[in-house]
Amino acid sequence: MKFLPHSGYHWQGQSPFFEGWYVRLLLPYSGESFAFMYSIENPAGDLHYGGGAVQVLGPATGTKANQDDQLIxxxxxxxxKFWASPQQFALGHWGKHTSKEPAxxxxxxxxxxxxxxGYQIYHHQHQxxxxxxxxxxxxxxxxxxxxxxGSPNRFPRATAGWLSFLPLFDPGWQILLAQGRAHGWLExxxxxxxxxxxxxxxxxxWGRSFPSRWFWLQANHFPQHPGLSVTAAGGERIVLHRTEEVALIGVHHQGDFYEFGPGHGTVTWQVAPWGSWQLKASNDRYWVTLSGTTEEKGSLVHTPTAQGLQLNCRDxxxxxxxxxxxxIGKGLMVASRTDTAGLEVGGNWGLG
Structure with missing residues (x-):
C-alpha cells in the first residue's frame, strides 16, 4: 500500500494522551458485523488511570438473537505490554500469556x-x-x-487535510480503510x-481529549452498488484551545472520491439523541444527502474520558x-440504500 498519513502511533511522551483504532468486519452474505475497538490511554503511566482495552461489538446470540449487538x-x-509502530498501522497488547514473556x-x-x-495487528494480519x-x-x-x-488513483490523503500535521486539532482523526477485503475466521x-x-x-x-460530543455514520455495503462507501462524522473539537462544531462527509463511488466539509464545501446536520441522522452537504460541483435511521436501542461502548474509559457512546x-x-445542475448520480450502516452518537449528545 502507498504511504498512509497518520497510520503510525502518535505518542511521543505527551500526558494526558489516548489513541484508539476501530476496525469493522462485515460479512456481506449474512449482514453480520464485528467491530473491533482497540485503545491505549496515558501510556506514560503518570496519571491515576491508564492502560489499554479491546472491545468487540458483535451479533447477539441465543435468546437475544433478534436484538441489537452485544459487547465483549x-x-x-x-x-x-502495549506496543505500536510509529510508522505503520501495527500494534498489540496482551494480558495473560505463557510463562515466556512474548516479544x-x-x-x-x-x-x-x-x-x-490479547491482540496484535501486524503486516495486515489481525489476531x-x-x-x-x-x-x-x-x-x-x-x-x-x-x-x-481520497481518490483511489492518487496517494492517500490525511482526513483532516495538511493542517492535521500541525498541533492544531484535538483530537486527530484518520480513515485508514474506506474499504478492504478480509480472509480468515472468527469465533x-x-x-x-x-x-x-x-x-x-x-x-x-488520537490526542489529549476525546470530543465532548459527536455523531458518526459509516457504510461500505450497498448491495445494488458494489464499491460505494461513505463515512461521515461531526461534533465538537478543540482548535487552538477553542471549541468549534465541524462535520465531514466522504463518498467513494465508481473510482471517484467526493469530499464535503472544511475547505471542501458546507455540511449541515440534524442528529437526534438517538434514532435519526440527517445530513446535507454541497460544494461547487456536487451535493450529497444522508438519511440514517434505526429502530434498535443500540449498544453502549466505552470511549476515553478524563476519568478513563466510560460507557459514553451508543452504536x-x-x-x-x-x-x-x-x-450541481446535472441531477442525481446515484441513490442507494443499506441496512448494515454503522450509526453512532457519543458524549453529551444526549445518550440518556
Whole structure:
C-alpha cells in the first residue's frame, strides 16, 4: 500500500494522551458485523488511570438473537505490554500469556501459543482472543486494502487535510480503510465464522481529549452498488484551545472520491439523541444527502474520558441508510440504500 498519513502511533511522551483504532468486519452474505475497538490511554503511566482495552461489538446470540449487538471487552492495565509502530498501522497488547514473556510483534503462527488474552495487528494480519465472563471471542484474518481516504488513483490523503500535521486539532482523526477485503475466521461465543472477501473498514483517532460530543455514520455495503462507501462524522473539537462544531462527509463511488466539509464545501446536520441522522452537504460541483435511521436501542461502548474509559457512546451496526449523490445542475448520480450502516452518537449528545 502507498504511504498512509497518520497510520503510525502518535505518542511521543505527551500526558494526558489516548489513541484508539476501530476496525469493522462485515460479512456481506449474512449482514453480520464485528467491530473491533482497540485503545491505549496515558501510556506514560503518570496519571491515576491508564492502560489499554479491546472491545468487540458483535451479533447477539441465543435468546437475544433478534436484538441489537452485544459487547465483549477486556482491559489490559499494564502499559508496558502495549506496543505500536510509529510508522505503520501495527500494534498489540496482551494480558495473560505463557510463562515466556512474548516479544513484540509476534510471528503470527506463535501468537495463540504465547498469548492467552490479547491482540496484535501486524503486516495486515489481525489476531486476538479475549474472554469476558462467559463470553469469548477469538479471531484471525488478513486484510487486503483497497480504498483509503481520497481518490483511489492518487496517494492517500490525511482526513483532516495538511493542517492535521500541525498541533492544531484535538483530537486527530484518520480513515485508514474506506474499504478492504478480509480472509480468515472468527469465533464469537459458541459460533465459528469462516469468511473470504468480507468487507473491512478502519479508522483511528488520537490526542489529549476525546470530543465532548459527536455523531458518526459509516457504510461500505450497498448491495445494488458494489464499491460505494461513505463515512461521515461531526461534533465538537478543540482548535487552538477553542471549541468549534465541524462535520465531514466522504463518498467513494465508481473510482471517484467526493469530499464535503472544511475547505471542501458546507455540511449541515440534524442528529437526534438517538434514532435519526440527517445530513446535507454541497460544494461547487456536487451535493450529497444522508438519511440514517434505526429502530434498535443500540449498544453502549466505552470511549476515553478524563476519568478513563466510560460507557459514553451508543452504536448500532444494523442501521438503515439512504445515500443520494448528485452533480450541481446535472441531477442525481446515484441513490442507494443499506441496512448494515454503522450509526453512532457519543458524549453529551444526549445518550440518556
Amino acid at each position: 471487552w477486556r482491559t489490559f492495565p499494564s502499559v508496558q 513484540s510483534p509476534l510471528p503470527s503462527d506463535e501468537f495463540f501459543t504465547l498469548v492467552k488474552e 486476538g482472543q479475549i474472554t469476558s465472563g462467559d463470553r469469548h471471542c477469538r479471531w484471525q484474518f488478513t486484510v487486503e486494502p483497497e480504498v483509503t481516504w 464469537w461465543q459458541s459460533k465459528r465464522y469462516e469468511f473470504d472477501q468480507a468487507l473491512v473498514y478502519a479508522e483511528k483517532n 448500532t451496526t444494523r442501521g438503515h441508510l439512504l445515500l443520494q449523490l448528485g452533480a
